[in-house]
Amino acid sequence: MNILITGATGFIASHTIVELIESGHNIIGIDNLSNSSADVVDKIAKITGKKIDFYPVDICDYSALKSVLKDKKIDCCMHFAGLKAVGESVAKPIEYYENNIGGTITLLKVLKEIGCKNLIFSSSATVYGTPEFVPITEECPKGICTNPYGWTKSMIEQILLDLQNADKSWNVVILRYFNPIGAHPSGVIGENPNGVPNNLMPYITQVASGKREKLFVYGDDYDTPDGTGVRDYIHVVDLAQGHVKALNAINNNCGCEIFNLGTGHGYSVLDVVRTFEKVNGIKIPYEIVARRSGDIAMCYASPDKANSVLGWSAKYSLEDMCRDSWNYQQKN
Ligand code: NAD
Ligand code: UD1
Numbered sequence: 619m620n621i622l623i624t625g626a627t628g629f630i631a632s633h634t635i636v637e638l639i640e641s642g643h644n645i646i647g648i649d650n651l652s653n654s655s656a657d658v659v660d661k662i663a664k665i666t667g668k669k670i671d672f673y674p675v676d677i678c679d680y681s682a683l684k685s686v687l688k689d690k691k692i693d694c695c696m697h698f699a700g701l702k703a704v705g706e707s708v709a710k711p712i713e714y715y716e717n718n719i720g721g722t723i724t725l726l727k728v729l730k731e732i733g734c735k736n737l738i739f740s741s742s743a744t745v746y747g748t749p750e751f752v753p754i755t756e757e758c759p760k761g762i763c764t765n766p767y768g769w770t771k772s773m774i775e776q777i778l779l780d781l782q783n784a785d786k787s788w789n790v791v792i793l794r795y796f797n798p799i800g801a802h803p804s805g806v807i808g809e810n811p812n813g814v815p816n817n818l819m820p821y822i823t824q825v826a827s828g829k830r831e832k833l834f835v836y837g838d839d840y841d842t843p844d845g846t847g848v849r850d851y852i853h854v855v856d857l858a859q860g861h862v863k864a865l866n867a868i869n870n871n872c873g874c875e876i877f878n879l880g881t882g883h884g885y886s887v888l889d890v891v892r893t894f895e896k897v898n899g900i901k902i903p904y905e906i907v908a909r910r911s912g913d914i915a916m917c918y919a920s921p922d923k924a925n926s927v928l929g930w931s932a933k934y935s936l937e938d939m940c941r942d943s944w945n946y947q948q949k950n
Contacts, residue, residue: 619865622692622734623647624677624725625699626670627654629809630740630795632662633802633858634696639666641862646690648683649699650676653812661806677721683728694736694868695729696861697722700770704912705816707767718770719777726781735788736868738861741775743796743850743880743917744768752884753920756794756876764912775876782874789872791864796850796880796919798857800939801946808946809854818890819851819939823947826900833902835887837909842916846887850880850918853934853942863930880919881932894940 621638625631626647632654635645639662647659647670656674663669673686677699700718701707707714729737745768746754747761763769775792782788799819801808815821824830838845860879867875885893891902924930934942 619693620644620646620691622687622690622695624695624697625649625740626672627651627656627658628698629654630798630854630857631696631698632658632807633854634698634861635662635670636665636802636807637855637858637862639668639670645670646692647672648675648677648686650674653701654810658807665802665804665806677725678717680724680728683724684731687728687732690732692729692732692734694738694865695725695734696738696740697725698740700740702767703816704765704767707770708765711766714766714770718767719773722774722777726777735785737778737788738791738793738864738868739774739778741792741794742768742771743794743878743919745772745775745794746917748914749917752916753882753918754878755920756878756923779874786873788874789868790874791867791872792874792876793860793864794876794878795857796852796878796917798854799851800853800855800934800942802855803942803945805942805945805949808943808950810950818849818887819943822891822894822902823943825902826894826898826944827947831903833891833904834907835891835904836907836913838906839909840915842886844886844888847913848884848886848916848918850882850884851890851936851939852879852881852932853939856881856932856934860924860928860930863924863928866928875927877924877928878919878921879924879930880921882919882921883936884916884918885936890936890940893936894944897937897940898944900944
């Protein structure tokens with residue numbers, strides 16, 4: 619299939635492109651390079667031997683988007699582009715709503731005009747807010763988000779449901795990611811956060827490399843086995859393969875479908891620290907500090923629906939995720 623990828627040079631999209639190319643698909647990529655670099659296109663070529671058709675375009679720019687896409691035959695769009703820093707979204711809500719929601723609406727208009735009505739959207743487990751139960755199934759009600767970033771995901775989901783409800787010829791697959799970590803096993807592509815990492819694994823790898831002195835563990839008084847927060851960490855290559863499988867739903871004219879992409883296993887902050895230390899033979903000094911505002915105790919998926927409907931399940935272990943994250947950090 620000819621697949622349009624927005625946010626193509628970003629962390630998750632770049633890994634997805636590798637898996638799509640390896641499954642025989644043809645890629646048209648766009649990215650405004652606000653949180654990634656164009657050299658990722660060469661890195662993808664280094665892994666796959668194929669250079670994708672890439673355009674440095676902003677999804678908020680209707681004219682630029684239209685002029686790139688008007689003569690292309692796109693079978694499906696995978697929409698990854700968006701701003702994703704939780705703290706920054708609290709400080710800059712307008713920018714987040716404009717970029718994520720405004721950009722999505724512009725993209726949808728252009729897709730409709732060029733006759734592409736198949737979309738796979740990068741959503742997040744953050745839409746469940748404080749989940750009513752774990753493991754979280756897709757039937758778990760959406761909750762109150764604690765930040766504008768989370769609300770952009772929740773609102774875009776609603777926009778997509780409304781769109782598909784109004785015009786049944788659209789097929790929309792919403793993928794709710796849990797906590798993606800790891801990197802391509804080659805170490806060629808991975809996650810490159812700007813500034814001080816907000817998320818756990820990039821922080822740990824920067825402690826391991828000596829860039830940061832120690833990890834601050836946000837709270838050890840949660841109602842979890844060791845008191846630290848529990849999350850469903852998923853290897854980015856597993857997540858990428860989930861997108862390849864999601865094309866099955868599109869090809870079956872699914873209408874609108876929502877899938878959790880997680881492993882189904884919850885690991886605590888200290889489980890991750892200990893596993894990283896064991897696999898890589900590096901000590902991670904840490905200090906327990908106060909809880910981070912907006913954090914929840916426990917969040918892990920039931921991936922049963924993706925297993926049964928898409929035939930997808932996560933294959934990589936927490937050990938693999940810790941090894942591949944460190945391998946990438948060392949090579950970059
Ligand atoms: P990323 O920042 O690495 O990738 C996003 C890409 O989108 C970047 O390359 C950025 O330059 C690009 N972009 C942003 N605004 C754009 C615009 N207006 N026009 C064109 N390109 C634009 O982030 P990621 O971790 O790869 O996340 C990909 C998607 O998955 C995002 O929508 C994110 O919200 C979602 N998601 C990520 C996580 C996670 O933990 N990484 C979890 C849940 C959902
Ligand atoms: C965060 C975002 C969420 C986003 C997700 C994926 C918040 C409140 N939520 O989720 O919206 O979809 O990232 O990008 O930011 N931790 C530490 N020390 C650190 C960093 C994290 O102890 O330096 C702990 C956290 O308290 C949490 C766990 O590690 O228990 C995972 O944190 P993180 O990687 O930031 O992901 P989430 O909070 O799950």
